[in-house]
Amino acid sequence: MTDRDSPVTQEELHAYVDGEIAADRRGAVEAWLAAHPEDAARVAEWRSQAEAIHARYGAIASEPVPPRFDLEALTRSTRSWRAAAAAAVLLAFLVGGVVGWMAHGASAAAPSRFDAYTAQALDAHKVYVVEVRHPVEVTGAERPHLVQWLSKRLDYELRVPQLEPSGLKLVGGRLLPGPFGPAAFFMYEGQSGERFTIYCARTDAPQTAMRYRAADRFSAYYWVDQGVAYIVSGPADRDRLLQVAQAAYDQIDKDTPAKPTW
Amino acid sequence: MASRIAAERESELAQFRQEIEVAIPALRRYARALTRNAELADDLVQDTLVRALRSEHLFHGGDVRAWLYTILTNLNRNRLRSLARRPAVKPIEESDAPDASGPETGGRDIERALAALVEDQRAALLLVVLEGLSYREVAEVQGVPIGTVMSRLARARMQIKAYLDGERPVLRRVK
Numbered sequence A: 001m002t003d004r005d006s007p008v009t010q011e012e013l014h015a016y017v018d019g020e021i022a023a024d025r026r027g028a029v030e031a032w033l034a035a036h037p038e039d040a041a042r043v044a045e046w047r048s049q050a051e052a053i054h055a056r057y058g059a060i061a062s063e064p065v066p067p068r069f070d071l072e073a074l075t076r077s078t079r080s081w082r083a084a085a086a087a088a089v090l091l092a093f094l095v096g097g098v099v100g101w102m103a104h105g106a107s108a109a110a111p112s113r114f115d116a117y118t119a120q121a122l123d124a125h126k127v128y129v130v131e132v133r134h135p136v137e138v139t140g141a142e143r144p145h146l147v148q149w150l151s152k153r154l155d156y157e158l159r160v161p162q163l164e165p166s167g168l169k170l171v172g173g174r175l176l177p178g179p180f181g182p183a184a185f186f187m188y189e190g191q192s193g194e195r196f197t198i199y200c201a202r203t204d205a206p207q208t209a210m211r212y213r214a215a216d217r218f219s220a221y222y223w224v225d226q227g228v229a230y231i232v233s234g235p236a237d238r239d240r241l242l243q244v245a246q247a248a249y250d251q252i253d254k255d256t257p258a259k260p261t262w
Numbered sequence B: 001m002a003s004r005i006a007a008e009r010e011s012e013l014a015q016f017r018q019e020i021e022v023a024i025p026a027l028r029r030y031a032r033a034l035t036r037n038a039e040l041a042d043d044l045v046q047d048t049l050v051r052a053l054r055s056e057h058l059f060h061g062g063d064v065r066a067w068l069y070t071i072l073t074n075l076n077r078n079r080l081r082s083l084a085r086r087p088a089v090k091p092i093e094e095s096d097a098p099d100a101s102g103p104e105t106g107g108r109d110i111e112r113a114l115a116a117l118v119e120d121q122r123a124a125l126l127l128v129v130l131e132g133l134s135y136r137e138v139a140e141v142q143g144v145p146i147g148t149v150m151s152r153l154a155r156a157r158m159q160i161k162a163y164l165d166g167e168r169p170v171l172r173r174v175k
Helices: A010-017 A023-035 A037-062 A071-102 A113-129 A140-154 A238-255 B002-035 B038-054 B064-085 B105-115 B119-129 B135-142 B146-174
Strands: A169-178 A181-189 A195-202 A211-215 A218-225 A228-235
Touching: A010 A023, A010 A037, A010 B146, A023 A037, A037 B002, A037 B105, A037 B119, A037 B146, A071 B002, A071 B038, A113 A169, A113 A181, A113 A195, A113 A211, A113 A218, A113 A228, A140 A169, A140 A181, A140 A195, A169 A195, A195 A238, A211 A238, A218 A238, A228 A238, B002 B038, B002 B064, B002 B119, B038 B064, B064 B119, B064 B135, B105 B119, B105 B146, B119 B135, B119 B146, B135 B146
Parallel strands: none
Antiparallel strands: A169 A181, A181 A195, A195 A228, A211 A218, A218 A228
C-alpha cells in the first residue's frame, strides 16, 4: 500500500480543510471523500462553519482603524505612564521626609532621577546609624559572603571599600529596596562610634562628578560611575566626610577596569 | 561602527512599528470574535498594542504578527480567569452575551455556538479559520504542541456542529 492509498484520518480531513495537508496526500483525501459521503459531509460542515465565522466577523478587518489605535499616541501614553510611575516613586520619597532637605538643594525646582537615590540613601542612613542591636543584616566578619550575596542581588560585581586607613571598620551591610530596584547598603564605624554608610544601586543616570549635599545633622557625597550610583553619608563634618568619600571613591575607581574619563 | 548599529536598530524598530500597525485590523477582528463584544474587543486590542510598544526594547526580530496574537490571547485568558475568580458579581459573563448587532440570524447562531466553546478551543479555531494562522503558528501562540492544537480544532468543530444541530430546530419552533 502506498501513501496515496492509505486510509485518510480525521486529522487529515481537518488539515485538508485548513490547507495544511501535505501535497502528496491531497489526491488521496479527495479520492477518499468521493468514496465516503459521511466524511464528505463533515468536510462540508466544517467549511460552512468557517464561512459563517467569516460572514459574521470578516468585515471588521475592513473597518477604518479607530483613532484610539494611533501608535504615536499610544507610544506617548506608554512613555507618560513610565514617567508617571517614576514620578510617583520620586514623590513618595520626597514626601517621606526629605522635603525640607530638598529645599537646601539648588535642584529642588527640578528634582532629577538621581535625587531619588540620594534621598533614599540619606533616609536609610538616618534609620540605620542609630540602630544599636541590628544595624546590618550580614556583619563585616562575613565580608566575602556579604559581597557575593549583594553582588548577586544587584547583578553586578560590587566593590566594598576597605576604610581601615581612614579609621573605619566595616560593620556589615544589608539589602534595601531602592527607588528603581535593589540597593546595597554598607555601614562603617569609627573608634568613637561615628558611623558612615555607603549606598549603591544601579542607575541609568549619566556619569557625574562627586557632589555634596547636607541635610540637617547629616551630609552626603554622591556620584555616578559606570552605571552605579554611590552615596556616602555621614555626620555633618564635611571635611571628614569628604576624606571618607574620597577614600571610597579611589578604591572603587582603582578596582574598576576600563573606567571612561570624565 | 556604533552609529551603524544604532542606525540598524532604529530601522529595525521602525519596521517593528510598521508591522504592528499593519496587524491592527486583523487583531480587532480576532478580538471581536473571541469576546463577541465590540467594546471589550477594542480594549483588548489597545492593551495588546500598549504592551507590545512597552516591550519594543525586548524585540529583536521575529514574527510580530504571531507575537501580537499571543499577547492578545493571553490577555483574554487572564481576563476570563479573573472574571471566574469573582463569582456572582455578574451572573452572566459579559463576553458570553452575544452582541445583538449580528447582520442576520445565521450570524447570531455562529456567535452563540462560539460562545459555548471552551476558551482555548475557541481561540484555536479562530486563529486557524478566521486569521489564517498555520497549525505551527497557533501552537506557538498557545504554547502547546501541534497535536493539541489539532485536537482543540476537532473538538471545537464537533461542538459547533452539535450546538447548531440542537439550536436550529428550537429556533424553527419559536417562529
